[in-house]
Amino acid sequence: MLSKRIIPCLDVRDxxxxxxxxxxxxxxxxxxxxxxxxxxxxxxxxxVFYDITASYERRDIMIETVRKVAERIFIxxxxxxxxxxxxxxxxxxxxxxxxxxxxxAAIRDPGLIAKGAAAFGSQAIVLGMDVKRIPPSQQIxxxxxxxxxxxxTFTGLDALAWTKEGExxxxxxxxxxxxxxxxxxxxYELRLTKLxxxxxxxxxxxxxxxxxxxxxxxxxxxxxADAALTASITHYGTYTIREIKSYLHEKGIKVRMTx
Amino acid sequence: MNLxxxxxxxxxxxxxxxxxxxxxxxxxTSVQRALAFLDRDSVIxxxxxxxxxxxxxxxxxxxxxxxxxxxxxxxxxxxxLVEAYGRGKPILGICLGTQIVMERSExxxxxxxxxxxxxxxxxxxxxxxxxxxxxxxxxxxxxRVNLKRxxxxxxxxxxxxxxxxxxxxxxxxxxxxxLLGETLYGIPFASVLVSANLVAVQFHPEKSGRPGLRLLxxxxxxxxxxxx
Numbered sequence: 001m002l003s004k005r006i007i008p009c010l011d012v013r014d015x016x017x018x019x020x021x022x023x024x025x026x027x028x029x030x031x032x033x034x035x036x037x038x039x040x041x042x043x044x045x046x047x048v049f050y051d052i053t054a055s056y057e058r059r060d061i062m063i064e065t066v067r068k069v070a071e072r073i074f075i076x077x078x079x080x081x082x083x084x085x086x087x088x089x090x091x092x093x094x095x096x097x098x099x100x101x102x103x104x105a106a107i108r109d110p111g112l113i114a115k116g117a118a119a120f121g122s123q124a125i126v127l128g129m130d131v132k133r134i135p136p137s138q139q140i141x142x143x144x145x146x147x148x149x150x151x152x153t154f155t156g157l158d159a160l161a162w163t164k165e166g167e168x169x170x171x172x173x174x175x176x177x178x179x180x181x182x183x184x185x186x187x188y189e190l191r192l193t194k195l196x197x198x199x200x201x202x203x204x205x206x207x208x209x210x211x212x213x214x215x216x217x218x219x220x221x222x223x224x225a226d227a228a229l230t231a232s233i234t235h236y237g238t239y240t241i242r243e244i245k246s247y248l249h250e251k252g253i254k255v256r257m258t259x
Numbered sequence: 260m261n262l263x264x265x266x267x268x269x270x271x272x273x274x275x276x277x278x279x280x281x282x283x284x285x286x287x288t289s290v291q292r293a294l295a296f297l298d299r300d301s302v303i304x305x306x307x308x309x310x311x312x313x314x315x316x317x318x319x320x321x322x323x324x325x326x327x328x329x330x331x332x333x334x335x336x337x338x339x340l341v342e343a344y345g346r347g348k349p350i351l352g353i354c355l356g357t358q359i360v361m362e363r364s365e366x367x368x369x370x371x372x373x374x375x376x377x378x379x380x381x382x383x384x385x386x387x388x389x390x391x392x393x394x395x396x397x398x399x400x401x402x403r404v405n406l407k408r409x410x411x412x413x414x415x416x417x418x419x420x421x422x423x424x425x426x427x428x429x430x431x432x433x434x435x436x437x438l439l440g441e442t443l444y445g446i447p448f449a450s451v452l453v454s455a456n457l458v459a460v461q462f463h464p465e466k467s468g469r470p471g472l473r474l475l476x477x478x479x480x481x482x483x484x485x486x487x
Contacts, residue, residue: 001403001443002398002400002402003400003401003402005401040468071292071296074293074296074465074466074467074471075423075467076466094288096289096292121321123321172399173399203399226400256401256421258419258420258421259420259421259469
């Protein structure tokens with residue numbers, strides 16, 4: 001039986017680790033390579049690196065970070081942030097990442113999903129989605145709108161329609177981030193997660209809002225997520241991955257307990 | 260006894276050469292990186308001569324069976340692999356490599372190497388786990404392997420260990436003696452196959468943490484004999 005995955009997300013800026021609270025006021029908390037090795041030892045099932053600066057600055061530092069991480073940890077990890085072309089994807093994958101995550105670039109150029117999937121396989125292409133709750137309308141019937149550029153730009157795209165389009169184009173996985181829940185530590189956006197997870201046949205990683213172990217249980221049991229992204233809940237030592245997994249295991253959620 | 264065994268392995272390891280077969284099917288650097296972490300030299304190659312000269316062979320792969328077989332045949336690596344197998348070299352198949360050792364794949368209706376008898380099938384639509392919604396395809400993530408019996412390549416690996424899978428098709432060996440390990444995903448499927456000097460795993464040991472590294476390390480020391 002497949003295990004639900006716990007995936008710490010490491011935000012990286014200029015080769016250093018940060019944690020964004022609602023994408024503002026980032027605080028530097030250290031070296032991403034050391035943090036990756038720490039999480040690998042702790043039993044993380046996968047890691048996500050998000051290069052916050054990549055959209056605006058050079059990417060060479062990130063590629064070097066990816067290479068160093070790949071020499072140290074032997075679980076899958078994905079890299080997102082500023083990936084705009086198939087060549088960007090190739091560099092990150094060759095440096096040792098298992099998957100690339102595309103977000104704003106996929107909305108600007110949906111063909112990038114298909115091109116990436118054709119070149120590297122769907123399993124390598126994660127569609128990152130930043131979603132904001134709005135009043136339902138004719139244009140946005142689900143009441144969830146896609147936003148880009150770190151939450152600054154509304155796109156007029158319905159999140160559910162975009163998810164289905166992403167799957168059709170060849171995305172292998174969805175990383176679903178709720179802008180409303182992100183940084184609140186009050187729990188994942190369960191309604192959104194369930195809406196997306198039950199309407200696609202590819203795995204959905206829930207992101208944004210984890211502040212307690214109950215939240216992670218909820219997002220699996222009620223949100224129907226396949227994986228849960230964690231940030232501050234694990235970064236600042238509130239809970240260890242083992243504590244979270246033991247809790248989930250007791251609650252009857254299948255997680256990987258031996259590593 | 261154990262000490263002697265491990266000592267001799269360390270001695271021999273210095274001139275072990277592992278060929279990782281390159282047939283343009285996916286990213287091979289992660290396999291090489293895992294071997295480097297284990298202090299094992301390897302070469303990524305599409306040369307028939309290098310494959311036949313290697314002491315052992317790793318046959319990985321990500322992608323579709325049809326394109327993979329096409330490239331293997333174009334590079335004459337199909338016959339090289341069958342010959343390496345016939346010569347008794349230890350061979351490790353990974354993911355698509357594991358499917359390619361079968362006779363035939365449903366994916367692109369592909370005729371494969373036929374080292375192990377049986378077909379490669381697609382997970383049926385609409386399978387589910389007890390009381391849950393439909394299972395997603397591909398089978399992606401961590402899952403257990405129930406070993407049918409002991410094998411040197413699984414030495415020292417906890418039976419509760421999980422491995423990282425990404426696949427939509429699975430091998431279905433015709434003969435039970437080729438079935439070494441089984442995994443449950445709605446249905447039980449063969450996740451580890453064995454035939455003499457060949458072990459083939461559907462998961463990615465290079466992405467499966469310590470149990471995966473242990474498997475690769477065991478493979479590097481395995482003399483290619485199945486004691487069943």
